[in-house]
Amino acid sequence: MTEGVVDTMTSRSGPGYDRDDPSLSAIMSERRQLINLAYRLLGSLAEAEDVVQETYARWYAMSDREQEAIEAPGAWLRKVAGRICLDLLGSARARRESYVGEWIPEPVPDRTEWMKPEGDPADRVTLDESVNMAFLVVLESMTPAERVAFILHDVFRYSFPEVAEIVGRTPGACRQLASSARRRVREAETPATPSAQQAGIVRDFKLAWEAKDIDALIGLLDPGVTATADGGGLVSARLLPVHGGDLVAQAFADIARVAPDLAILERTVNGQPGLVAQQDGVTVAVFAFEVAGDRIKHIWAVRNPEKLRPWTAG
Known part of the structure; x- marks a missing residue:
């Protein structure tokens, strides 16, 4: 199609x-x-x-x-x-x-790193706070009507009468839907960490991961950190999220041991500092992070090759 x-x-x-x-x-x-x-x-x-x-x-x-x-x-x-x-x-x-395992929104690269073969600029997503992975994951918790009303009104500035024409409800009902969605977003929000600080923390995580330094990894992770992988049943990936700094650190150290040829690159993922894993020049995973203060609170690892098309040339 x-x-x-x-x-x-x-x-x-x-x-x-x-x-x-x-x-x-x-x-x-x-x-x-x-x-x-x-x-x-x-x-x-x-x-x-x-x-x-x-x-x-x-x-x-x-x-x-x-x-x-x-x-x-x-x-x-x-x-x-x-x-x-x-x-x-x-x-x-x-x-x-x-769906086999966890479903994670499809990651998109920075415009300078867009590797989609046809390379049509019109297909590139504009990166802002409304596409960071944490925000998209919160959107997944909403009902379809909440999500549409919220995105159309709060992100794209449609009037509620315009939203009502699309959602098929009254403007007042759409206002309530957007308000409910807004409340979900507020409840999930973490204090903003400056981008440069986020990049530094992700870089430190990369170095600790490459060194298989579990203690250093634990020091960078929030004690309640969650790591979620999405392989879609097409490649190997943990079917359930991993919770806790010790277990997440061990999981990444294990990856470094079983895949010593993995090249870890710093990249922009959905507008924020992230990592890309490549084998023989082919992108095999994209990692998005949520940083709260000076610790990593969430890691999303997209392994499903169908979601990595923009990251792989050819």
């Missing part, structure tokens, strides 16, 4: 079609906004791409007259994309119940 639809739209020819048509340019210029919206709503870049393809397919399935009757095509596209995401979120809960 992710292949071919936009290529067809942007390369077709025929009566009345003009590659330089300004109306086409206006429609296609919405692509990045739609990718950003759908990724935040779904936590999956692959699914976000599918949503955008489907949204454009619905636009181009209309007749010229139907398209011309739409006063604000960009708003129409965003509304359709939001509704598709809402439907997908409902079915995603059932799919994730049968």
